[in-house]
Amino acid sequence: MTATITRGTDQRERFYGLLPELLAADDRLVAVLAEIGAGYLDPAAVAPVADRVLNLGIREQLLIGVAGGLALTGRRPIVHTFAPFLVERPFEQVKLDLGHQDVGAVLVSAGGSYDMPGGGQTHFGHRDVALLDTLHGWTVHVPGHADEAEALLRAAAAGTGRVYVRLDGRSNATAFDRGDGRMAVLRRGSRGSRGTIVAIGPMAERTLAATAGLDVTVLYAATVRPFDGATLRATLDAPDVVLVEPYLRDTSTAEVSRALRDVRHRVLGLGVGLDELRTYGSRTHHDARHGLDEAGLRQAITDFLR
Known part of the structure; x- marks a missing residue:
């Protein structure tokens, strides 16, 4: 069964619509969630791949630890939550369980830098790319449009390396990306x-x-x-x-x-x-x-x- 993808302009909605299709197309892929986003996935679309959608609850260090373990077994984890919970809170696990073990994963954040201003500093994600710059071997994508986000997510899921895809609540009206990593x-x-x-x-x-x-x-x-x-x-x-x-x-x-x-x-x-x-x-x-x-x-x- 192929999921129906939301073709709107919201990057995060596009990700949730795309995720079941990616899982269905590639048995290596496992979605690893920490509560965030679990309620936004279409139950009918997820049903055929539900055994590869893991919701660990609000346990962000475990989120990355499980991803590292899955990667060691040959799986390709797609790991998702808000940026500060994905990079800052479990930074030691990102450094060791993914980087030191030299395994691949796709980290997909939501919330940009301050998409939820009322959440305050706990939900502000503006330090993420700077933190990943202290680690070796990361590819970092910052799409400016939902079409770019979809293309970059598809390529990241099909790959083997460590990739961070930073989704933002705002977008350009036009997709500008060349699709080859060049400006x-x-x-x-x-x-x-x-x-x-x-x-x-x-x-x-x-x-x-x-x-x-x-x-x-x-x-x-x-x-x-x-x-x-x-x-x-x-x-x-x-x-x-x-x-x-x-x-x-x-x-x-x-x-x-x-x-x-x-x-x-x-x-x-x-x-x-x-x-x-x-x-x-x-x-x-x-x-x-x-x-x-x-x-x-x-x-x-x-x-x-x-």
């Missing part, structure tokens, strides 16, 4: 352009709007690890680079520096700041406080390039 050129500046802007995942259309009328090149990445330094170098005119990331500010600044290690350059990292915001408000309020709304991006980029 896409969304806008090309002139030969005398003022710099290059690298927009990650769901920040693409907001970045395009914020840079309207500026003579800059705008690149788009849905895969951030490995970082596509080759496209950045090939399209670089002015040696000034701005990163617009939907998670912790400066997470990829070192990647830019490595890619341009023989080029004198400046880099500005924009993203979620280190300040802990204790009045939660809405996601829009958080964007504004971190300078990730259109006005904040415009101000930061023009000040830097000036």
